[in-house]
Amino acid sequence: DAGITQSPRHKVTETGTPVTLRCHQTENHRYMYWYRQDPGHGLRLIHYSYGVKDTDKGEVSDGYSVSRSKTEDFLLTLESATSSQTSVYFCAAGLAGFDTGELFFGEGSRLTVL
């Protein structure tokens, strides 16, 4: 939807290894978000960005970092993956600010940390 692609779509890694998930959008959305989805927890915000090089923490940011060097790309990095970070990660983007406008989601990246 709305030209949002995530890569990789699936990844299996080992505890302690670094992992980077990429979100790419083609619609020039200013705002971008990373969520994780786990059974029983719904969607939880990890980090978000309100412009190039402008990022902030969400609800569950510990163990994650992000970068946004271009409007179209928002990277999520797990510096040292842990089993608790096994999850499905969704990137989202939107034109408007926090309190208005729909979010467009990517198809998700399933990460398994062994």
Place this chain on the structure above:
Amino acid sequence: GQQVMQIPQYQHVQEGEDFTTYCNSSTTLSNIQWYKQRPGGHPVFLIQLVKSGEVKKQKRLTFQFGEAKKNSSLHITATQTTDVGTYFCRNAGNMLTFGGGTRLMVKP
């Protein structure tokens, strides 16, 4: 942050029956958004409600925003198997909080 609670967590219905999910907050919400996520898919925006007491319809779906702007509901009339999925409300306020979702299962 402004937490939103959704009930029920799960709902099984027979095809043709109605379904309602509720989104509740202890504080006043600026606006509410609703999303649908099909099994194995990603959330897709359905609608946004902004005004107190607002009611919007999309075919068999009716969305309401409470008068006090502390709750919202999504009602599906005569469910179909295509309605299967998880429905999320989102408090599109400062904390970008999603409710935990209601998973709808429809028996044909």
